[in-house]
Amino acid sequence: MVKKLFSFQVLLLLFVSGCNVGAVNNNEYKVLYTNEPSQQDDEKQQPSNYTVAIIPKVINIPYFNAVEEGAMEAGKDLGVKVIYKGPTIADSEHQIKIIDELIQNEEVDVIAVSANDPEKLVPVLKKAQNHQIKVITWDADTLPEARDFFINMVNPETLGRHLMDTLAWNVDEQGEFAIMTGANSAANLNEWLKWIKQHQKEYYPNMKLVEIAATDDDPNKAYLIAKQLLNDYPNLKGIIGNSSVGPPAAAQAVKEAGKAGSIAVVGLSPPNPMNEYLKDGSAQIITLWSPKKLGYLTVALSKNIVTSSYPYDNQEIPGVGKIRRIDDIVIMGEPIDFTKENVDQYDF
Template sequence: MIKKLFSFNVLLFLFVSGCSLGAANTDEYKVVFNNRPSQQGDEEQHLTEYTVAIIPKVINIPYFNAVEEGAIEAGRELGVKVIYKGPTVADSKQQIKIIDELIENEEIDVIAVSANDPEKLIPVLKKAQNHQIKVITWDADTLQEGRDFFINMVNPETLGRHLMDTLAWNVGEQGEFAIMTGANSASNLNEWLKWIQQHQKEYYPNMKLVTIAATDDNPNKAYLIAQKLIKDHPQLKGIIGNSSVGPPAAAQAVKEAGKAGKIAVVGLSPPNPMNEYLKDGSAQIITLWSPKKLGYLTVALSKNMATGVHPYDNQEIPGVGKIRMLDDVVTMGEPIDFTKDNVDQYDF
């Protein structure tokens, strides 16, 4: 009997964001000002009181494009200057360089980073703190000593176990499966991996994990890995993508191999890149939160930090909803599953 061990109390208003990713960004460095027309009605741009630097793991993939859209929207609505700057590949060295340059060249109140490595960023984040810059993390955490608090999207145990469930439901709880992760050093991905594997061992003994392949959040690399998985494991029954580039790449490879319906694809991705694959059977279930809401929340809590206001449990964030706070971790909300039946209801 199929086991649904974790059900989600989905709050749809958190996820129907109505955002469109549009074309991929081509600029590494973006600065957004809050525009306030003067009394004379001119269009002069005025700097706001607080400046927040948002550092994603990587730019120019749909997930972080949507985060950027939410961050820009928050900057305009909340009167915050937002600098959105990230590396072109998911690399901690590039993030360190970017943060260093921001410390030296910009007047920053808060740096908010999605860390490619939980340890390697610590020295540069401490440098920022020594320059009286507040530091928080979002999406992927660092060691606690490097930041004030972490903005998590969902509870990691609930998410990891649920991802394993979604695959098991679609393969009859039997057979070989693979996991496509992002960067091996990403703390959030590793936490989800831990719970995926734990759940499989506890509840799905007839399923076998054959490999975990790191894509480094590179779409082309992910596609090549998916092709290789299908070729190297002829008995493969499913693929879990636990970073956003994995499911689209896996679904495309499955479709091209003529394995739609024979190899199940599940995992984490925005719905727009998966719309076609869900409808044609190349993927079965995709899970995510709203990355646009995550970007908005990150800027909102960053502005609060700049004013000396720390997040607290059940705090109501306009435009986001109530957040949870436990120790030094904020949890934004709960995820939602996208299938062929509901994918058209969402646009991000």
């Protein structure tokens, strides 16, 4: 048995708040405002004049719905006006349009974006900076010159290597496997892919990566890709979903093909969409962090930088916990694994 140097223990007590991620907004942009402080006696704060714009890669998928809920909760707790705008498809041009509109309206103090493309967003983000708007990234980064800092959910090497481990554990460390990623241009996904492939080469020589397929974070496209992978590779032993739409689509395809248990499905997804798949054996292990917590942290750090209060290593963020800072990257914490044994403990 190959030694797994980068596996980590599941964090069962990671902060997770229950949230409803089922609501769908059919508009291209979702714009929500809040500047009323929460009524929690120990956390009341006076409404500020600060406005933070949170821009996800795409709206109307469970992962970013949960981020939105955390961001709106932080807005209430911290007395910040929060604008949540996102495109209906994971496309950098749509994000550029949103950012341009925010600059022209002159209403925001901070723009926080999960970038669909690390390079294409640079000019418009620099434009925002020239208009005295603070810029940060979260979930997926841009080039460093276009932002103040990047909020990363986890250490990318640890995550990528762990995803490879979770698949290897479930296929006896041998056989063909495929990866379903999101957009080919997404910097965070490509970083995780790099470490998945590196870990396979170093520790699992009897496993073979046959294809990396891009879903563009589109659930319908992901489902069709998953079915095609099963058809194209009759000896396929496993699928890693490298973005949140991948594992549900792969598990559904595996279930419909009657191959639950013979083709392993692992990867990144909130637990709610994977609950039944984990229980019926169509998926084995799902990994993630709390996206709601990520939304909360992004608003909290956005408020701080308006007054030039920048994050620091081991800083305690109320409602989040201690964060790490390495150079210009904030790391929120460690990921958590969901299995059939513990998935009911989580609701997001």
